Amino acid sequence: MKVISIDKTEWANGIEKTKSIYRLFGPVKENTWHSFMPLGPGEQPDMAYGNSRLSPKFLVHPQTEPMFEYNLDEKQADHHVLKEIPKDVSPKAIIGIRPCDASAFLLVKRNFDTPTYKDPYWLTAYNSLTLIGYACNQPCSTCFCTTAGCGPFHEEGLDAILVDAGDRYLLKALTEKGEAYIQSAGWATSAPSDADQSIEKLKSTAEKAIASHVSTDKLRNQSTTQLYDAPFWEEIAFSCINCGTCTYSCPTCWCFDIQDENHGKCGVRMRNWDSCMYPLFSLHGTGHNPRGAKAHRVRQRFMHKLKYYVDKYDNGIQCVGCGRCIRLCPVNIDIRKVCNQMNSYDPAACVCPV
Amino acid sequence: MQNPYLPYPVKIDEIITETEDKNLKTFKFVFINPADEQKFAYRAGQFAELSVTGKGEIPIGIASSPTEKGFVKFTVNKVGLVSSFLHNMKVGDVMGIRGPLGNSYPWDVLEGKNVVIIGGGFAFTTLRSSIIYMLDPVNRPKFRDINVIYGARTPGMLLYRDELAAWERRDDIHMHITVDATTDPDWKYNVGFVPTITEKKAPQADSDTYAIICGPPIMIKFTQPVLDKMGYGHDHIIMSLENRMKCGIGMCGRCNVGKEFVCKDGPVFTLAQLNTMPKEY
Incomplete structure (x- = not known):
């Protein structure tokens, strides 16, 4: 599709125009960090950012979300019967989402959109979104997207991709949704014919700037039970405090809990983010816990992302290389190191000291 | 889009105390909307989420047989918040059933x-x-x-x-x-x-x-x-197998054993299958 050139002085005006059709979300600086926030009239996305502290996954899978409502008053008709809550399906657009975070939606979609069951909450929210991505000219030191099935200019999962080319933006529509957004902004200046080459050049520079990598080629053929029993889990988990920061900040973590919340005679059935880092996540009613120890839970997180997911979908690892868990982990557990350790694990070479 | 989290409303039709310690009760449910019984067509070995409105859901094996018509039966052990509350409910009370879930015996x-x-x-x-x-x-x-x-x-x-x-x-x-x-x-x-x-x-x-x-x-x-x-x-x-569950449809992430979800890919596995999976249950 063709590339549009937007003079940076025209940018804000176009964004403003789209607000009549879309509810906009974009990066906004709060204290030291950027977060994806709703952009009201006159509010602009702050395009001078690396990446947000938390991924914008909450716009599809909110941290807490009502599923059903009910009343417990036996005098009311339909008491104790759950009723669906109407959801906002109006068009929304995320401006400036990084390619890794958009790509993460596609990974997560495999969990929520299956041949047997479709999750209506996730899918409705996802389908109402238009994702205007923002290519990373300057990746962070913790980014390893290029070896995690993604990249700083990765297009899959985006509706349009925006590239910062100095005094102007180059914007390429990738889907009809992206096309429609660009039209609503009124940006119509075709980029010069060498725009594709300029993008390629920036892309190649950005990819070269990514200094850290993971190896994933051997994960598929590793034996699940041998990896599960590998001796390194205790050591990896040793410093972990099971805080769950890695799971909450991860754009590809989707685990959730379902809880009923009553207010007098009324109530809602909620779903809330949950985390495999917590013992309650898997605790049986009998008191037995299949993942009762910290190391079991750390192993679950990495095995899920780097082995179970790989085996289940045969479509790469459940990680886009955004590096948030590395940056935010309070005890410096590094998924890159764990991934390489799992990938290169050779049970035959592992001799335990007697 | 059909909402797989929405339970069918049911009424408690009968409660039988099964064991001398009174910790196990069998609940017989009838569907409030008769058409839901057809939608709940199940096989022996499957389970359902019993939804006690205002308390939550519990995954329980279906004790009635597909050949028994007009009702579904579940025998529930009194263990936690939902099952304890259910044990104190009475005939005629309204709640929900979500399912059938999981595979079945082969x-x-x-x-x-x-x-x-x-x-x-x-x-x-x-x-x-x-x-x-x-x-x-x-x-x-x-x-x-x-x-x-x-x-x-x-x-x-x-x-x-x-x-x-x-x-x-x-x-x-x-x-x-x-x-x-x-x-x-x-x-x-x-x-x-x-x-x-x-x-x-x-x-x-x-x-x-x-x-x-x-x-x-x-x-x-x-x-x-x-x-x-x-x-x-x-x-x-x-x-x-049993594991802690919430969604029952392989989405919420807690009941997995290796790459299999007990709720969706199980709960029934052969020992040959289990031998290839981590012993995490």
Whole structure:
């Protein structure tokens, strides 16, 4: 599709125009960090950012979300019967989402959109979104997207991709949704014919700037039970405090809990983010816990992302290389190191000291 | 888009206290919208989420059989918040059922085969469903010998005692009921742990004989070596797993054993399958 050139002085005006059709979300600086926030009239996305502290996954899978409502008053008709809550399906657009975070939606979609069951909450929210991505000219030191099935200019999962080319933006529509957004902004200046080459050049520079990598080629053929029993889990988990920061900040973590919340005679059935880092996540009613120890839970997180997911979908690892868990982990557990350790694990070479 | 989290509204039709410790009750539910019964078409071995409005949901094996019409039955152990509340509910109360969920016992494989059912304690619910299903006059000719080994701590802890007695009187099912111990002078069945009775009573293994085991971990732990000794192949030993669940449809992420979700890919696995999976259950 063709590339549009937007003079940076025209940018804000176009964004403003789209607000009549879309509810906009974009990066906004709060204290030291950027977060994806709703952009009201006159509010602009702050395009001078690396990446947000938390991924914008909450716009599809909110941290807490009502599923059903009910009343417990036996005098009311339909008491104790759950009723669906109407959801906002109006068009929304995320401006400036990084390619890794958009790509993460596609990974997560495999969990929520299956041949047997479709999750209506996730899918409705996802389908109402238009994702205007923002290519990373300057990746962070913790980014390893290029070896995690993604990249700083990765297009899959985006509706349009925006590239910062100095005094102007180059914007390429990738889907009809992206096309429609660009039209609503009124940006119509075709980029010069060498725009594709300029993008390629920036892309190649950005990819070269990514200094850290993971190896994933051997994960598929590793034996699940041998990896599960590998001796390194205790050591990896040793410093972990099971805080769950890695799971909450991860754009590809989707685990959730379902809880009923009553207010007098009324109530809602909620779903809330949950985390495999917590013992309650898997605790049986009998008191037995299949993942009762910290190391079991750390192993679950990495095995899920780097082995179970790989085996289940045969479509790469459940990680886009955004590096948030590395940056935010309070005890410096590094998924890159764990991934390489799992990938290169050779049970035959592992001799335990007697 | 159909919402897989939305339960069918049901009414409690009957509550039976099953065991002498009063910790196990069977709840018979009828669908408030009669058309929902058809949508809930299930197979023996599946489970459902019982939704107690205002408290939450619990995954429970379906104790009624697909051949029983007009109601569904669940036997619930009093354990946590939802099950304790449910135990205090009364006939006529409204709640919900979501399902059927999970796979089932492999009825296509079991057809034309000898079936040995080995159950212990309150894990007998989906086994009851299976027995009623196989004994249905339409289905009985599809199966060869049926043996049932079922044990509980005491006679008063056995589930479905009237039905057990009725099955004892039939000649098309071999019942081997046992208790760990009893002082009841009228007890006329076996005394001994399930693995011991299995060794004595279960038929020898052959390629046409399948064992379905459902019980507490300790029973499974000691029964499996007995079956090994008798020559049962691991693809002929069928087990039903439990893990903590919420969604029941393979999405919320907590009940996985390796890459399989107990709620969606299970709860029924052969021992051969389990041997390739981490022991995380």
